[in-house]
Amino acid sequence: MPTKIEKDALTGTNTTGHEWDGLKELNTPLPKWWLYVMYATIAFSAVWVILYPAFPFQGATGVTGWIAREAVVQDVAAANERMAPMMNRLRAATPQQIAADPELRAFAMAGGRIAFANNCAACHGAGGQGAVGGFPSLADDDWIWGGSYDAIHQTIAHGIRNEEDDEARTSMMPRFVADGVLTPAQVNDVASYVVSLAGDADPGQAAEAERGKPLYAENCASCHGDTGEGNRDVGAPRLNDRIWLHGADRHAIARFIANPRMGVMPAWAGRLDPATINMLTVYVHALGGGEN
Amino acid sequence: MKWFNHAKIETNLILMGVLTLITVSIGGLAQIVPLFTVATTIERVEGIRPYTPLELMGRNIYVREGCYTCHSQMVRPFRDELERYGHFSLAAESMYDHPFQWGSKRSGPDLARVGGRYSDDWQAAHLRSPRAVVPESIMPPYAFLDRPLAYADIAEHLKAQRAIGVPYTDAMIANARADLEAQARPEADPAAFQGRYARARQAAFDGDPAAVTEMDAVVAYLQMLGTLVQFRDVTPEQMRQQ
Structure with missing residues (x-):
């Protein structure tokens, strides 16, 4: 029990009245503005519960009838x-x-x-x-x-x-290696030829590109065109420009020919x-x- | 108020006990009572089904990687949300989520309706390296998801879900492993799998039909989010909470 509530001389605030071996504690009240804001929020929540849906029961709406949905x-x-x-x-x-x-x-x-x-x-x-x-x-x-x-x-x-x-729109490019149409070496040759179509021929790959030319005519030209001009009716991209969907280098092109991933x-x-x-x-x- | 003050409460054990009980009860009731009314507050709509085994594993990875810390999964009922993401989320759409992934923070976009919005290839490419496809993205890369999925215990996962109320049937649990593999392999026979999980997609989600990876699971999960309810077929009356 608080036995001896006294006014602290320095702050003018009461003590709690407890004393432990001479130690006393100030009983500083909450700031008034804070206390009244808290009372106001309590009152606000009571009004809210009446006006808006607050109870998890069937058909429970507030008196306003407001429903979020x-x-x-x-x-x-x-x-x-x-x-x-x-x-x-x-x-x-x-x-x-x-x-x-x-x-x-x-x-x-x-x-x-x-x-x-x-x-x-x-x-x-x-x-x-x-x-x-x-x-x-x-x-x-x-x-x-x-x-x-x-x-x-x-x-x-x-x-x-x-x-x-x-x-x-739909079309499907064969998976030339995965489906066994071409060997990996042939795919490399075709890739070198396709790079040359775009005007980026590597002189070191001239022999490959030469070997790839007939393979291209046989396997690719029906969709991508004899000169790589592409065919929009079947969504076959143009190959004789330097715009590439899956990477510009010869290896990326060869990988794609071997096992293409068609865009969705x-x-x-x-x-x-x-x-x-x-x-x-x-x-x-x-x-x-x-x-x- | 001399007869009712702190000094009195603090020195009277029974009074203190009774008042404590009342205070805790109010907080407890506010949290517990809604659980008893779940049956009447979740709307019933067609199309909601439990996650397929592969989607469930993807969801586990989603939780493991903490995707929920940046992505919410709830389209809130505001017009700007509807304009951006689509129909507002229904309680029924997360009724088999334990725990739900609603979230409250959006460093990234809401994912409640991301399913089908982008291609599988995009999802995989974006998870591997977000800035390769979206230069302004701040998402970390998850390229390590291209590792084999550990799913030897998949049936146990389904059993655990059933224990907390998800209606997995005995057939679903018995075939969990087969269903998981069938969904990740487009060439697998769809009849049995589709019979158990209506309208679930089968695809090589990560681009490689040979191995089942964590990427397969996560993409399968992302691609089904928000797609179960066909909103064209649902009337407003059905969506009103019953």
Whole structure:
């Protein structure tokens, strides 16, 4: 029991009244502002429990009837209504029409930039620059499946070699060594010839490239073209330029021929609004390589 | 208030005991009572299934590597979240998570709906070297995941999950090892595996169909996140908590 509460001369604060071998302890009160803030939060929580859903029981809502899920649905609906005039126009127009109309185009470029950053940039890069390993650049004019508005729209909406969309673009390069079509030595020869197609022939590899030429004509030319010009109908990339999907050196090319990994892109038609896909089409077309 | 003060409480053992009990009970009830109402507060939606053995191992690696310290797995019900990630998360979507991976910190993006958003190749390339594909990324590399997956005890993992309420059947446990291998090998016969785990994808997730690696498991897990509920087929009434 506190036996002797006394006022401390120095601070003017009472002691607790306890004394241990002459030691006494000040009983400093909590600051008033702090105490009242705490009382206020207690009162606030009592009001909150009445107004908002706070109990984990079936159908338990506060007197306001507010539910997070319904609130966000209304929020989204209100935003969609606000954007509807422009989104409806973007949905109804073709990408060509959007690009031709300055107002729609400005909106599509702004909206496309955001949608690209959110959905496309992970693989194709923040500026559409792509990445080594099968993630194509969208900022150049070296298109694998075509760079017209229609082709870009088709690629975005349905994707490439995915399992979710029946209209996905698809093609398959043989696994030349894994499937036993060519020997590793022959693949090296073909790789040397392919490098020479791009104008990067190594004089030390001239004999290999010479041996690779007929093998190329026999195995590769039907898709990639006699001079490596590529074929967009089957997504066979152009080989007679210096743009490489999986690395530029002869060994990377040989590895790919031996056991290719075909690129996969998801279909976005089910995930994104048709207006968003149109905006993305216009945006990607404008990144640098759009064709008419 | 002379009759009820600290001096009185502190010197009366019974009074102190009773008041302590009341205080602890309030805190305890707030944590325990919700557990009794889980059955009525989790909505019932089509499509939710337990993790396949390979996905479960991937999830274990996800927890082991502490992915949750930077990635949340819950799309909260705000419009900006819905715009970025997709439909808000449902309680049912993490009902077989022990423990759940909702998280509260996002140094990286939310992963609740990352499944199918990128290709398997991208997921593997990104885990091996995040900056090779996303130059501005601050994620550490996980190239070491290209090592063989230790799954000799996979059936035990399923049994442990069943003990805490995940409805793995006897057939799932008996075939755990076969199912794990079947999912990582695209050429394996899908009939039995797909019969036990509806709409689970079979693929060479890490690009190599020959060996089952930790990379296979993690990519398989990431690629199924948020894909079980087909939101096109779910009505708002079904999603209301029942």
